[in-house]
Amino acid sequence: MPDAVITVENLSKSYLLGHRTGDHTLRDVIGREARNFTRKAIDVFRGRQVVQGDEVEEFWALKNVSLQVKKGEVLGIIGRNGAGKSTLLKILTRITEPTEGQVVLRGRVASLLEVGTGFHPELTGRENIFLNGAILGMTQREIRKKFDNIVTFADVEKFLDTPVKHYSSGMYVRLAFAVAAHLEPEILIIDEVLAVGDAEFQKKCLGKMDEVSRREGRTVLFVSHNMGVITSLCPSVIWLDRGSIREHGATRPIIGKYLAHKIPSLDPVVQLDCISRPHYLQDDRLRLGSLEWLSGLPLRHGEPIKARIHFKTRASVANVTIGIGFSTFEGRRLLTYETDFQDGFRPSIPRPGVHSVDITIDSLPLAPDLYDLDVGCRSGENHPLDYIPSAINLEVIPGPNTPGNIVGKDAAVYLACKWEWKCEV
């Protein structure tokens, strides 16, 4: 195909994973440690990749992926966490090399994986525009030419000579997106960047992307968990599942199948630390570790829920708020619970450690249906510390007091409240 801008052929990528076998006797342990130490020492010396553990397993993050993207096409990429989306993007942006297969790219690639990458907190907004531009592959002359446009787009004129560490996180993302959006690459790769920033700025970004693809004939690859945005932006999608392409074609039917395929989790403990985070998170002082459903699963409408969130801090964090949210599969948030909502109490955690917070919901107002669970944490009003959108899929089933006639109706929230009848006869 002559007008293919991206040609991917039989692309595969494997990682090595280490496993630990059971410990039996002290002698076994000593013998094993000695063997492992020798193996690691030899690996270090030879410069090979060293794997922790006793048995080494090969894991294929991508397996035989073939794909062609035409000039001006806007292609959405969907799939669950760990389906290989990030690995595919990392190979296309040359961050990591494939194990097998080949990719041919015609034109300059820019990716918004790297929004704000290389921003230095001590440097001013002006200096960071030049630094970030160079990291993204622009020449200094190009940046000077586009400098005014970038500043106007990001709306930060007043703070150009302020170090970016004093920026709000919204300003930070705006400036970062503005630099990346003015790179004018032939191929633009966008990975979940639009989850931050206010609604107005999101609209501006979506408009810019639309302009980039439609008017300028650039190719866009777009990864998102937000099916609404995917449907409105991308005429076609690929659905990645366990490292392979499961479906490739028109967006609507595939998204329908993808949503139907989501299976609700019934695991009483949700491991959060192994789920990859959105790329815009800059602060790693606090990491959410797991969420434990103390009152069990499935969740029942109108019934109480008790859950415990475990988290770790690596350094002192001030004014912490933790929250969970329920969203539709299209990415629309329906319900949010946050620790500071009623009393404004936000504890400060002075030193590294392992902590937990318990949440009790007296009566779950969500109507029986399938939902995505989002878990997040911030410091102060709006400084994001950790955020995991669609950590798992959950099913809410009817509770003992749920009237049979609400199941399958449109409303997402059914709340009890006080009614007073006055019937005049």
Next chain:
Amino acid sequence: MQDVIVIEAGRRERNYWLDLWRYRELFRVLAWRDLSVRYKQTVIGVLWALIRPVLTMVVFTIIFGQIARLPSDGTAPYPLMVLAGILPWTFFSTGLSEASNSLINNANLISKVYFPRLIVPTATVVVALVDFLISFSILVLMMAWYQFLPGWQILVLPVFVLLAFFASIGPALWITALNVKYRDFRYVIPFIVQFGLYVSPVGFSSSVVPEQWRLLYSLNPMVGVIDGFRWCILGGQSGLYAPGLAVSIGVTAFFLWFGIRRFRAMEKSFADLI
């Protein structure tokens, strides 16, 4: 015509040096970033680059010159001889320690953008070089104070600056690559630097080393560099021990080759490991 990029296993290896040249602008910008950030939020800023060598010179002159009564090179004043050793040593040790941690300090860059990774540690050594040039002004002042005029040998000095650059970048490349996977190596560096200060002829002249041991002593690449510096700065007062210099250059060249080789072998997996 637009450029065509082909990605496949092992491909990066073949275009390695060409790629490095293409990214020269990023190299400049990263060095500029490190420089402008270096003394932010410090009260006396760039004065740090002067205070450290001056204080070390005072202490070493008192300990080695006054208390231990070690001889200087020829008739050169002892403080001047010490300073001519401290400057290259500080350049080497800052370069080595900063470059060794450079990949980890730039982890977010490496896991998110592609560029030849060799740029990162090399740009850090350039920062150490600028520090060196600043502190060199002390030497000029000291020479004026002692009314000590250098000979023609001073013209050869850039060659030894380059040698010091290579001596620090070689091992640094190897260690920074290892550091990505095993953070153990960040504890090794302060040890090497502290230890090296005493086994290198910084506070004393290498002429105090007995003749039969000097060749062996030159296996330390900094011996050649510091001797070279003294020869250039103090003029004929400090004799240049040619076989020793050759050995030091040989060791430096070996580490440079070995460092680049190891770095390139491990470079591919940086983004997966960091």
